[in-house]
Amino acid sequence: MIPLLTKQPSAVSPTSQLRTVANEMEAAFLAEMLKYSGLGDTSDAFGAGAGGEHFASFLREEQARIMVEGGGIGLSESIFRALSERPHD
Structure with missing residues (x-):
């Protein structure tokens, strides 16, 4: 599973943190869709069984991250706007 929250240094702006979280959420969604x-079923490449599926999940997660870096499907922007509109404590 793709971690949704990573420990950020306090010098990172809240906007940057929201953008990171939104991108991670889109990547998680895309990994599940893959x-x-x-598409890109790699069960033959990594072998059958739990081990093969586990390594295939790493590949799907990385493919999803690359898709988001390339612009994704626009989901992260919607998530970012929704999170930005929420009041902050």
Whole structure:
């Protein structure tokens, strides 16, 4: 699973933190969509069984991160705006 929150130094702006979280959430969504769509199914590449599926999940997560870095599907922008509109404590 892709971690949603990472420990950020206090010097990082709240806007930057929200953007990071939004990108991580889109990447998690895309990784799940890749898994269920069967696109890029790598079960043959890593072998059968739990080990093969585990390593295939690492590949899907990295593919999803790369998709988000390339612009993604726009989900992270929607998430970012929704989080930005919430009152902060």
